[in-house]
Amino acid sequence: MGEFDLIARIRARCLPRPDVLLGIGDDAALLHVPSNCALCVSVDTLIAGVHFPRDTAAYSVGWKALAVNLSDMAAMGAKPMWATLALTLPEPDYAWLDGFLDGFFALAQAEAVALVGGDTTRGPLSITVTIHGLVAAAKALRRDAARVGDVIAVSGTLGDAAAGLRIDQFSASGGDHAYLRSRLDCPTPRVALGQFLAGRARAAVDISDGLLADLQHVLSASGLGADIEVDALPSSEALREAVVNPHDRTQLQCSGGDDYELLFTLSIEAWQEVCAEAERQAWQVTVIGRVSADTGLRLWQDGKQKALPDTAGWNHFGDSS
Amino acid sequence: MGEFDLIARIRARCLPRPDVLLGIGDDAALLHVPSNCALCVSVDTLIAGVHFPRDTAAYSVGWKALAVNLSDMAAMGAKPMWATLALTLPEPDYAWLDGFLDGFFALAQAEAVALVGGDTTRGPLSITVTIHGLVAAAKALRRDAARVGDVIAVSGTLGDAAAGLRIDQFSASGGDHAYLRSRLDCPTPRVALGQFLAGRARAAVDISDGLLADLQHVLSASGLGADIEVDALPSSEALREAVVNPHDRTQLQCSGGDDYELLFTLSIEAWQEVCAEAERQAWQVTVIGRVSADTGLRLWQDGKQKALPDTAGWNHFGDSS
Numbered sequence: 007m008g009e010f011d012l013i014a015r016i017r018a019r020c021l022p023r024p025d026v027l028l029g030i031g032d033d034a035a036l037l038h039v040p041s042n043c044a045l046c047v048s049v050d051t052l053i054a055g056v057h058f059p060r061d062t063a064a065y066s067v068g069w070k071a072l073a074v075n076l077s078d079m080a081a082m083g084a085k086p087m088w089a090t091l092a093l094t095l096p097e098p099d100y101a102w103l104d105g106f107l108d109g110f111f112a113l114a115q116a117e118a119v120a121l122v123g124g125d126t127t128r129g130p131l132s133i134t135v136t137i138h139g140l141v142a143a144a145k146a147l148r149r150d151a152a153r154v155g156d157v158i159a160v161s162g163t164l165g166d167a168a169a170g171l172r173i174d175q176f177s178a179s180g181g182d183h184a185y186l187r188s189r190l191d192c193p194t195p196r197v198a199l200g201q202f203l204a205g206r207a208r209a210a211v212d213i214s215d216g217l218l219a220d221l222q223h224v225l226s227a228s229g230l231g232a233d234i235e236v237d238a239l240p241s242s243e244a245l246r247e248a249v250v251n252p253h254d255r256t257q258l259q260c261s262g263g264d265d266y267e268l269l270f271t272l273s274i275e276a277w278q279e280v281c282a283e284a285e286r287q288a289w290q291v292t293v294i295g296r297v298s299a300d301t302g303l304r305l306w307q308d309g310k311q312k313a314l315p316d317t318a319g320w321n322h323f324g325d326s327s
Numbered sequence: 328m329g330e331f332d333l334i335a336r337i338r339a340r341c342l343p344r345p346d347v348l349l350g351i352g353d354d355a356a357l358l359h360v361p362s363n364c365a366l367c368v369s370v371d372t373l374i375a376g377v378h379f380p381r382d383t384a385a386y387s388v389g390w391k392a393l394a395v396n397l398s399d400m401a402a403m404g405a406k407p408m409w410a411t412l413a414l415t416l417p418e419p420d421y422a423w424l425d426g427f428l429d430g431f432f433a434l435a436q437a438e439a440v441a442l443v444g445g446d447t448t449r450g451p452l453s454i455t456v457t458i459h460g461l462v463a464a465a466k467a468l469r470r471d472a473a474r475v476g477d478v479i480a481v482s483g484t485l486g487d488a489a490a491g492l493r494i495d496q497f498s499a500s501g502g503d504h505a506y507l508r509s510r511l512d513c514p515t516p517r518v519a520l521g522q523f524l525a526g527r528a529r530a531a532v533d534i535s536d537g538l539l540a541d542l543q544h545v546l547s548a549s550g551l552g553a554d555i556e557v558d559a560l561p562s563s564e565a566l567r568e569a570v571v572n573p574h575d576r577t578q579l580q581c582s583g584g585d586d587y588e589l590l591f592t593l594s595i596e597a598w599q600e601v602c603a604e605a606e607r608q609a610w611q612v613t614v615i616g617r618v619s620a621d622t623g624l625r626l627w628q629d630g631k632q633k634a635l636p637d638t639a640g641w642n643h644f645g646d647s648s
Binding site: 032035036044047078090092149 | 412
C-alpha cells in the first residue's frame with residue numbers, strides 16, 4: 007500500500023460540499039468561513055497504549071479520534087465543520103484502515119463534518135485530528151467566564167469510561183461491561199448540547215482529564231472556587247452495578263478520564279432554559295454544584311466536606327497508563 | 328515535566344494578536360477570518376527517522392516542522408496566519424524542548440505566524456503541525472490549473488537537501504557539506520514568492536517529494552504533459568562541488584525530496600512580471616521547461632530525450648529511508 011493509494015482510499019470517502027472550495031488532493035484545502043462567525047480550531051493526538059488500549063478495534067480508534075475533537079467544539083459551543091487527519095501507521099493494513107475509516111466517517115457523517123485534508127506517514131500508530139468549527143465570537147463558551155453563584159452542571163453520566171478501562175478490576179461484579187467499554191471506545195461528543203449552550207451558559211469545558219481536573223481548569227481561569235455534591239454526580243446503571251463500592255465509584259466519577267461529557271456553568275435562568283430544551287431533546291443534564299467566590303474546590307456528602315480523591319486527573323506526562 | 332508545565336512553557340512564547348480572539352489555554356482557539364479571504368488549511372507530520380535523520384538538532388526539527396507547512400501555504404499563494412502544534416515526545420526533556428521551540432518560533436516570528444493551539448502527548452517522537460492561511464479564493468494556486476504552453480519554473484536550487492541526506496556518499500568530494508545539510512534541516516519556505524504568484528501563476532506545488540513526482544501531480548491534475556530541460560535545473564555551487572558525477576546530480580535534482588522549493592506554471596507575460604519582482608526581491612527563479620498537450624513527462628538534454636530517473640519520488644510508505 008503506497009502513500010498515494012492510501013490517500014486515494016481516504017479521498018474516495020469524502021463528499022463534495024459548497025463550503026469546501028477545494029478538498030483533499032492539493033497542497034492545502036480552501037474553505038469558506040461565513041463573515042459572522044469566528045473560526046474555532048482544536049487539535050488532539052491519540053497514541054496507541056496511551057489514549058486507547060492497544061486492543062481497541064480499528065472502528066473505535068477512528069470514531070474516538072474524531073469524537074475527542076468534536077468534544078472540544080462542543081465545549082466551545084461551536085458547530086464543527088471541517089477536519090484534517092494526520093495518520094501514522096506502522097505498516098500497510100487495508101483491513102485496519104477500512105475499519106478505522108468506517109468509524110471516523112460514521113461520526114463525521116452523523117455530525118456533518120467534512121474531511122478536507124491530511125497526511126499519511128509510516129511510524130508507530132498515532133492519529134492527530136485538527137477540527138475546525140464556527141461560533142459567533144460573543145457566544146463562545148470560554149473557561150474563564152464562570153461567575154459566583156453559577157450553577158455547575160454536567161451532561162450524561164460520569165465514570166463509565168474509566169470503569170471500562172479498568173473492567174478487569176470489577177469483573178466479579180455485575181453490570182453491562184460492554185456498555186462501559188463502549189463509553190471508553192466510542193464516546194459521544196455533546197455537539198448539539200454545546201451549540202445550544204452557546205450564548206446561554208457562561209463557562210464550559212469537556213471532561214477529558216476527569217471531572218475535578220477539568221472543573222479546576224474553569225475555576226483557575228475564572229479565579230473562583232466551587233462546591234460539589236458527591237451524591238449528585240450522575241452515574242449509569244452499568245457503573246452502579248459494576249462498581250458496588252461507593253468510594254471506588256466516586257473516585258472514577260471524580261478523577262476518571264475520557265468521559266467527554268460537558269461541564270458548564272450558568273445562571274439559574276439559563277439552567278431552566280437548558281432543562282426545557284433537554285427534555286425536548288432527551289439530553290441528560292444534571293446540576294452537581296455551585297460556583298463560589300471562595301477559591302478551591304470542595305466536595306460535600308451528607309452535609310459534610312469530603313477529602314478530594316488522590317489523583318486529580320489524567321496527565322499524559324505524569325501517568326503513562 | 329508534566330503536560331501542563333509543557334503547555335505553559337509553550338504558551339509563554341505566544342504573543343497576543345488582534346486576529347487571535349482566544350489562543351492557547353481553552354478547549355479551542357478562536358480566530359478572526361476576514362470576509363474576503365478563503366481559509367487555507369494543511370497538515371504535515373514529521374516522524375523521527377522518516378522525515379528527518381535521528382541525529383537532527385532539536386532547533387532544526389522545530390524549524391522544519393513549521394517550514395514544511397509554510398511551504399504548503401506558499402504553494403497555494405496563501406498568507407500563513409495560525410498554526411497548531413501536536414507534539415509527541417518520548418520523555419520529558421527541557422533542553423530538547425527549548426531547542427525545538429527556539430527553531431519553531433524563529434520561523435514563526437519571521438513569517439508572523441501565531442501558534443494558537445496544540446496537544447502534547449507521550450510517545451515516539453512525532454510532530455504534526457496544522458497551518459492556516461488566507462488567500463482570495465480566485466487567486467489560489469491550484470494543481471489543476473496548468474495550461475498548454477505555460478512556462479514551468481522553480482524557485483531556488485534543486486537537490487541540495489537530498490545531497491545533504493546522503494552526504495556520506497559524497498564525503499570524498501568538495502563542496503560545502505554544512506550548507507547542504509542546512510538545506511535538509513532548515514529549508515526556507517518560499518512564502519513571499521508564493522503570495523506574489525497568487526493571481527499571476529496558474530498552477531503551483533511545493534517540491535517535497537522530488538521535482539518529477541511533484542510536477543507529475545500538477546500534470547495529472549491538469550490532464551497535461553511537460554518537457555523539461557535537464558541542463559536548466561538550477562543547482563547550487565555546493566551541490567556541483569559535492570556531487571561531481573552529472574548523472575548523480577541530475578538524479579538528486581529530479582528525484583530527491585525535501586527541497587521545499589516552489590514549482591509553478593504561468594504565461595510568458597506573467598513570467599516577465601515575476602522576473603522583474605524577483606530581481607527587486609533577490610529571489611532566484613528559473614525556467615526549466617514547458618507544459619505540453621502531450622501527456623507524460625519528458626526530459627531533454629542536448630536536444631535528445633533522456634530516460635527518466637528510476638525513483639520518481641519520495642513515498643513514505645514505499646521508502647522508509
